[in-house]
Amino acid sequence: MQMLLLRAVPYSVLIAPFVCPCKQQVCASKQAIRKFKEPPKFTFSNQQTMKLTAFLFLSVLTVATLQSSCQNKAHLSENIDVASTNTDSLTIEKSTNPYYSHTDTSTLYISNAEWKKILPPDVYAIMREKETERSFTGKYWDFMGKGTYYCASCGNKLFRSDAKFASSCGWPSFFEQLNPQSVVYQPDNTYGMRRTEALCGRCGGHLGHLFDDGPPPTGKRYCMNSISLDFEPDK
Numbered sequence: 001m002q003m004l005l006l007r008a009v010p011y012s013v014l015i016a017p018f019v020c021p022c023k024q025q026v027c028a029s030k031q032a033i034r035k036f037k038e039p040p041k042f043t044f045s046n047q048q049t050m051k052l053t054a055f056l057f058l059s060v061l062t063v064a065t066l067q068s069s070c071q072n073k074a075h076l077s078e079n080i081d082v083a084s085t086n087t088d089s090l091t092i093e094k095s096t097n098p099y100y101s102h103t104d105t106s107t108l109y110i111s112n113a114e115w116k117k118i119l120p121p122d123v124y125a126i127m128r129e130k131e132t133e134r135s136f137t138g139k140y141w142d143f144m145g146k147g148t149y150y151c152a153s154c155g156n157k158l159f160r161s162d163a164k165f166a167s168s169c170g171w172p173s174f175f176e177q178l179n180p181q182s183v184v185y186q187p188d189n190t191y192g193m194r195r196t197e198a199l200c201g202r203c204g205g206h207l208g209h210l211f212d213d214g215p216p217p218t219g220k221r222y223c224m225n226s227i228s229l230d231f232e233p234d235k
C-alpha cells in the first residue's frame with residue numbers, strides 16, 4: 001500500500017497544474033482561451049463604411065492608372081528601339097520569304113500575321129506597323145552606289161539609283177519612282193499632319209512619304225525608310 005501511495009504522488013503533481021481548483025476559475029480560463037481563439041468582431045458605422053468604400057475605389061483607380069502608364073512607357077521604349085536599330089545588322093531573309101521576287105509583279109494580299117512569321121522584326125515594324133526609323137541612322141540615307149532599290153518585303157522594283165539625290169532630311173530620298181506600279185499612295189492624317197503615304201505597289205508595305213519639295217524634273221521627294229529598301233548594285 002505504501003508503495004502504491006509513493007508511486008501515485010508524482011502523477012498527482014504532474015496532473016495538478018491542469019485541474020482548476022474551482023469551477024469559476026475553470027470557466028475564466030476557458031473564456032480567456034475562447035477570447036484568444038475567436039477573431040474580434042468589428043462593426044462599422046455608415047460613415048466608416050463610406051470611407052472604406054472610397055479608399056478601395058481610389059486604390060483600384062490608382063493601380064489601374066499605374067498599369068496604363070507602364071504600358072504606354074513600354075510602347076514608347078519599343079518605338080525608340082525600332083528607331084535606333086542599326087540597319088547594318090539587318091539581314092533580309094529572302095530564302096525563307098516565299099513572296100520575295102524581282103520578276104513576279106502580281107499583287108500580294110498577305111495578312112500581317114503571315115508577314116510577322118516571315119519578315120525580320122525591324123522590317124515588320126516599319127513596313128507593316130508603319131513605324132519610322134530614326135533620321136541619319138539608316139544605311140542608305142547618304143549612300144550613292146549605282147544600282148536598283150527593291151522592296152524589302154516582296155522584292156518589287158522601286159527606284160533606280162539615278163533618281164536618288166542628296167537630301168538633308170536624314171532619310172534616303174528619290175525624285176522619281178521606277179515605274180507607275182512601283183509605288184502607290186494614300187492619305188495619311190496621323191500625328192496631326194496631312195501627308196501622303198508611299199506604299200509598295202505590290203505588297204502594300206509602308207515605305208515612307210511623298211512630298212512636293214523635291215528637285216527637278218519632278219519636284220517630288222520620296223522620303224523613304226532604309227529598312228524598307230533592299231539595294232542591289234549594278235553588275
Ligand SMILES: [Zn+2]
Nearest residue numbers: 151154200203
Ligand atoms: Zn513590297
